[in-house]
Amino acid sequence: MTLSDKLYTILIQGGSWQTILGGLWVTVQISVFALLIGTVLGALVCLLRTRRNRVARGVASVYIAVLRGTPVLMLLLLLYYGVFARAGLKPVMVAVITFALNVSAHVAELLRSALEAADRGQAEAARTLGFSAWDTFRLIMLPQVLRIAKPVYQSTIVNLIQWTSVVGYVTITDLTRVINNTASRTMQPLLTIIIGMLIYLALSYIVFGLFALSDKLKEKAHTAA
Amino acid sequence: MKKTVTFILALMIAFFACLSVCVAEDAANTGAVQKYGDIGRLSKLNITEDELNEVLKDIMVDSICNRYVFYDTMNDMIMALNRGDIVALETDQNTVRYIASRNDHIVDRPPYMNPNMLVFCMLLRGEDTELRDQISACIAEMNKDGTVEAMKQAYIEDVIAGKEPEAIEPQVFQDAETIRVAVTGDRPPMDYVSAGGEPLGFNTALIAEIAKRLELNIEMVNVTCAARGIALATGVCDIVFWMEVGDFENWEGADLEDQPDNTIVTEPYMSVPLWWAVLKDSPVVNVYRDN
Numbered sequence: 398m399t400l401s402d403k404l405y406t407i408l409i410q411g412g413s414w415q416t417i418l419g420g421l422w423v424t425v426q427i428s429v430f431a432l433l434i435g436t437v438l439g440a441l442v443c444l445l446r447t448r449r450n451r452v453a454r455g456v457a458s459v460y461i462a463v464l465r466g467t468p469v470l471m472l473l474l475l476l477y478y479g480v481f482a483r484a485g486l487k488p489v490m491v492a493v494i495t496f497a498l499n500v501s502a503h504v505a506e507l508l509r510s511a512l513e514a515a516d517r518g519q520a521e522a523a524r525t526l527g528f529s530a531w532d533t534f535r536l537i538m539l540p541q542v543l544r545i546a547k548p549v550y551q552s553t554i555v556n557l558i559q560w561t562s563v564v565g566y567v568t569i570t571d572l573t574r575v576i577n578n579t580a581s582r583t584m585q586p587l588l589t590i591i592i593g594m595l596i597y598l599a600l601s602y603i604v605f606g607l608f609a610l611s612d613k614l615k616e617k618a619h620t621a622a
Numbered sequence: 623m624k625k626t627v628t629f630i631l632a633l634m635i636a637f638f639a640c641l642s643v644c645v646a647e648d649a650a651n652t653g654a655v656q657k658y659g660d661i662g663r664l665s666k667l668n669i670t671e672d673e674l675n676e677v678l679k680d681i682m683v684d685s686i687c688n689r690y691v692f693y694d695t696m697n698d699m700i701m702a703l704n705r706g707d708i709v710a711l712e713t714d715q716n717t718v719r720y721i722a723s724r725n726d727h728i729v730d731r732p733p734y735m736n737p738n739m740l741v742f743c744m745l746l747r748g749e750d751t752e753l754r755d756q757i758s759a760c761i762a763e764m765n766k767d768g769t770v771e772a773m774k775q776a777y778i779e780d781v782i783a784g785k786e787p788e789a790i791e792p793q794v795f796q797d798a799e800t801i802r803v804a805v806t807g808d809r810p811p812m813d814y815v816s817a818g819g820e821p822l823g824f825n826t827a828l829i830a831e832i833a834k835r836l837e838l839n840i841e842m843v844n845v846t847c848a849a850r851g852i853a854l855a856t857g858v859c860d861i862v863f864w865m866e867v868g869d870f871e872n873w874e875g876a877d878l879e880d881q882p883d884n885t886i887v888t889e890p891y892m893s894v895p896l897w898w899a900v901l902k903d904s905p906v907v908n909v910y911r912d913n
Contacts, residue, residue: 410817411786411817567849570844581810582815
């Protein structure tokens with residue numbers, strides 16, 4: 398069997414490219430929804446984590462410690478086969494909840510460290526100049542926090558996409574599962590895995606590309622101004 | 623004097639010849655068989671790798687392999703075979719034939735020692751006795767009327783020969799109960815996923831036919847090999863396919879060590895020898911004792 402025959406069997410024959418795209422779509426869906434929910438939840442946890450109230454701070458610290466300190470696969474298995482076993486939730490929903498929780502812990506810590514790294518002197522100056530607390534946060538602190546957090550957030554997204562490859566454990570046919578099934582059917586595990594890796598790599602570079610594009614657009618806007 | 627020396631020499635030769643035969647026999651009896659490496663197997667449902675090796679430790683003395691190593695997927699195991707982590711991949715004969723038919727560098731062989739028969743059946747939760755009995759009756763009927771034989775040709779022999787069967791579309795019955803069946807997609811031609819993404823294979827066709835006869839709806843749930851037990855126990859699926867070494871004719875009352883607690887077994891629907899896939903250039907290919 399030549400390489401082109403193998404590639405044909407893996408990628409084209411019987412419409413397998415559609416199956417691979419289907420798996421990719423599931424991976425993208427889980428990643429996007431988990432990221433959106435996780436980011437909002439992470440911001441709320443960060444808010445609690447930076448409160449003066451010791452209880453709120455303690456709850457947030459435990460939340461972050463547990464979710465960052467345990468493997469996401471364990472959490473997924475616990476939620477799917479335990480907590481939500483009889484809830485009638487679809488496996489994809491459970492996966493979104495799991496990854497959203499995991500991402501939220503990472504985002505909370507990421508935002509907290511960005512907040513600490515931001516120049517507090519500027520916030521104090523703004524308050525002295527009569528800015529409200531909200532305006533000080535919105536106009537002075539938030540742009541700095543976003544700028545500091547951006548590179549790590551970008552890595553969190555790429556990590557999230559890669560972490561989702563374990564959802565096959567809870568009956569979801571994502572990209573990794575499709576790749577495994579294809580490898581079993583064609584009996585070409587190495588080549589199929591390389592193809593799978595290339596697809597994940599492309600996905601990661603799309604994320605990096607989007608961030609680079611946003612930087613360029615911002616730069617252009619600044620230059621125009 | 624010359625005669626005496628010749629006699630003593632002859633005696634000594636005879637003595638050493640006897641001694642070497644005894645040592646060789648003793649070596650065979652005590653398991654001093656040349657070992658070539660480990661045997662790979664898909665993870666069992668209940669028994670762990672260590673438990674299986676403990677159970678088989680006396681038998682393995684006479685084997686050309688050291689021990690069993692478990693893998694969660696067939697792909698992992700094929701890659702382990704290719705890179706030399708294991709010298710033999712052990713599973714049912716049909717799967718081994720499928721693997722050998724798709725890999726030029728792999729050949730199928732009977733196991734080094736006399737092959738055991740694997741019996742295929744289904745596992746259900748302990749409380750589902752009614753469903754189990756219905757399925758068992760159906761299997762008996764299908765074995766009798768030749769349906770199972772016809773399916774073997776279409777979903778095993780033809781697939782190994784390279785003919786892809788049509789996608790299996792289970793019949794839908796209004797207001798009927800839906801049973802969820804775990805498929806791993808990892809054991810062609812018994813259980814795999816087609817290029818179009820639909821569950822295919824002998825097991826899938828069999829359960830679709832059973833559901834049709836019992837007027838039940840079925841839903842295929844794609845579960846990894848290692849997660850089958852937990853999926854059954856937690857109600858994610860109602861049926862998992864399972865195979866165990868056993869006697870097809872005398873199935874009832876067999877001691878099945880791999881059977882998890884609180885599960886029940888259906889009537890077996892097929893029996894296939896346990897078989898090995900080995901690399902074509904492996905020394906194991908031509909080392910056979912009992913076969």
